[in-house]
Amino acid sequence: MTERRHYTRIIFANDAVLSNGHYNWTVKLIDLSLNGALISHPDQVLPSQLNHQDSFNLTFTLPQSDNVSVQMSVKIVHVEPEVLGLRCEKMDIDSATHLRRIVELNMASEDLLMRELEHLIEQKI
Template sequence: MSDHDERRRFQRIAFDAPTELRQGQRRWPVTLLDLSLKGLLIERPEPWDADLTQDFEAIIHLNDRTTRVQMQVELRHEEPTRLGFICLYIDIDSMSHLHRLVELNLADSTEMMRELRELIED
């Protein structure tokens, strides 16, 4: 499936929150551009010295900095200024927070239900 098809299946929402990308001992504070139930898009950090054969952990800090969305992600596409990741694993608490964020930003509740069905069937 192409990245274009993935974007159509899972609507991305613009969201600004303190975000960190981790890989082993490496840490990158990053700018979150958007996210969906299936992944996230960030500005490429400098310096970008990641091991592209290994997975990452993305941590999105919400309002009070103790509430967060934490997911294991894989780099799906790399551009000169942006990096796109697909979610490999997310715990139930993080999924609840992410679901609520997407739900609040989608105007259509039927769209939210469709996306949840797509996610489950994946």
């Protein structure tokens, strides 16, 4: 079965922190979308610490900003040897605004951005 993506992925190489309330792992952010992120597999993590049922927090600071950060609650949707795919479960309004702006600045079409935002809203309701 082929998965059909509804969200444009933006290459966004940046440091980030993945945490589960007990552990914090430094990871590399590889790409972003309005619905999640792709990150490097955390170093020195035990497989039992990455339970797909658990919620994690992903936090990263925007480059060239005065410590503006994006924080989102995420779940792991796929694991590969080098990367983890994360789905955003929720985020605060400031983080959502910053994420929207990042995606907007990297998309070729404002119409496509609006369609993705509408799809995201429909999916979350």
